[in-house]
Amino acid sequence: MPSLKDQRARISSVKQTRKITSAMKLVAASKLKRAQEQAEASRPYATRMAQMLGNLAAGVQGQPEAPRLLAGTGEEQKYLLIVATADRGLCGGFNSSIARGARRRIQELQGQGKDVRLICVGRKGRDALRRDYGNLILHTYEGVAGKKRMEFADAHDIAERILEMFEAGEFDVCEIVFNRFVSAIRNELTFLQLVPAEIPQVQRTEAQAEEQSAPYEFEPDEEQILTELLPRNLGVQVYRALVENAASEQGARMAAMDSATRNAGDMIKRLTLTYNRTRQAQITKELIEIISGAEAV
Amino acid sequence: MADKLQFDLVSPERVLVSDAVDMVVVPGSEGDFGVMAGHAPVMALLRPGLITTYENDRPARRIFVASGFAEVNPGGIIVLAENADDLGELPQERAMQMLRNAEEDLQSANAASEAERARLEQAVAIARARSEAYTAP
Known part of the structure; x- marks a missing residue:
């Protein structure tokens, strides 16, 4: 049985921890709100871009001169996997679920005899994958996910790097793995194919289809616009993945810290109960000792 | 109209x-x-x-x-x-400053690779176009 003093120390340390976790929960909640707003603000651009691409791509699809970013290299041997995680932990299963998904995908691809290379965005993903697949990791971006605001420039840098590698023929297919934000307590592991670009099917109501019936004029021409649009689309997709990831991270952290705070509360209750019992037992014991001492005299 | x-x-x-x-x-x-x-x-x-x-x-x-x-x-x-x-929100001095920064970057990066140079040159061209936009009719 630990002494009363030890128990007191234990209780106060758990109380301190609870303070920290509840503060972190509040911080995560406010960051989540910001991240969510940002995710929403970035949506119009992405949808417009997707619409434009859809309109353009319909014309060139299947043609031999279609840009390689759209049509691919014609092979599927070399894969590049972008693993987007957080830089920091303490957010429940957020990072480990991404790492697990990435690991499964790598095994699957390697099982099919493909070459896989990795680029990690976020320190945690690299840490998790370094032991098993350290030799596959080409580069790690740090400090991207931890910023107050996700900046498009960061996504742009990553996209540039991907493009350079694609031009150099270092991979045929590029995928990004991240957690799609569903709600504050739910996110979904998502694989998104970046190269060759997946063209969203433009869905229109009939009225819109009629409106759109007038053919577009292109300036300078379709192919040139498409070759400019595709690299940009890559940046936008990366940005969207990172923003969604940031929102998911904060959501996961909020949930994790919430349950940690609750657990700490339970623990304090339990410890206080034992503490009081021990104290009571000690007082009783001392009383018995005094009384039996007095009787003996 | x-x-x-x-x-x-x-x-x-x-x-x-x-x-x-x-x-x-x-x-x-x-x-x-x-x-x-x-x-x-x-x-x-x-x-x-x-x-x-x-x-x-x-x-x-x-x-x-x-x-x-x-x-x-x-x-x-x-x-x-x-x-x-x-342009109504960005003061002209700031645009000029951005142009000067871009030019300095280009000069200080003499030994940089071809691609880097091209990127910086483009940045200067954009900054110049921006600062010239103020005087455009």
């Missing part, structure tokens, strides 16, 4: 402008073009230059874009630009 045209300017980070205007003049890659309500559908690449919106036959806002795309459809005009500066 009864009909208004819906003009949306969006960047990846947020919607910059969403407004009903009389006319928009956009710097297309093969020359500026004006768009009014009922314009035929066009998809165009943009070059660095000024987007000018018109209200009541007068220029209302002047926005500098470094690059982007414009799509004109029956609903209006949508411009996608990675970054845009409203």
Whole structure:
């Protein structure tokens, strides 16, 4: 049985921890709100871009001169996997679920005899994958996910790097793995194919289809616009993945810290109960000792 | 000029402008073009230059874009630009400063690789176009 003093120390340390976790929960909640707003603000651009691409791509699809970013290299041997995680932990299963998904995908691809290379965005993903697949990791971006605001420039840098590698023929297919934000307590592991670009099917109501019936004029021409649009689309997709990831991270952290705070509360209750019992037992014991001492005299 | 045209300017980070205007003049890659309500559908690449919106036959806002795309459809005009500066909100000195910074970067990066140099040169060209936009008619 630990002494009363030890128990007191234990209780106060758990109380301190609870303070920290509840503060972190509040911080995560406010960051989540910001991240969510940002995710929403970035949506119009992405949808417009997707619409434009859809309109353009319909014309060139299947043609031999279609840009390689759209049509691919014609092979599927070399894969590049972008693993987007957080830089920091303490957010429940957020990072480990991404790492697990990435690991499964790598095994699957390697099982099919493909070459896989990795680029990690976020320190945690690299840490998790370094032991098993350290030799596959080409580069790690740090400090991207931890910023107050996700900046498009960061996504742009990553996209540039991907493009350079694609031009150099270092991979045929590029995928990004991240957690799609569903709600504050739910996110979904998502694989998104970046190269060759997946063209969203433009869905229109009939009225819109009629409106759109007038053919577009292109300036300078379709192919040139498409070759400019595709690299940009890559940046936008990366940005969207990172923003969604940031929102998911904060959501996961909020949930994790919430349950940690609750657990700490339970623990304090339990410890206080034992503490009081021990104290009571000690007082009783001392009383018995005094009384039996007095009787003996 | 009864009909208004819906003009949306969006960047990846947020919607910059969403407004009903009389006319928009956009710097297309093969020359500026004006768009009014009922314009035929066009998809165009943009070059660095000024987007000018018109209200009541007068220029209302002047926005500098470094690059982007414009799509004109029956609903209006949508411009996608990675970054845009409203000249009414960006002081000229600041634009000049940005130009000087870009030029210094280019000079100090003499030994840099070809690709890096090309990138910096492009940055200077964009900054110059931006600072010159103030004096443009």
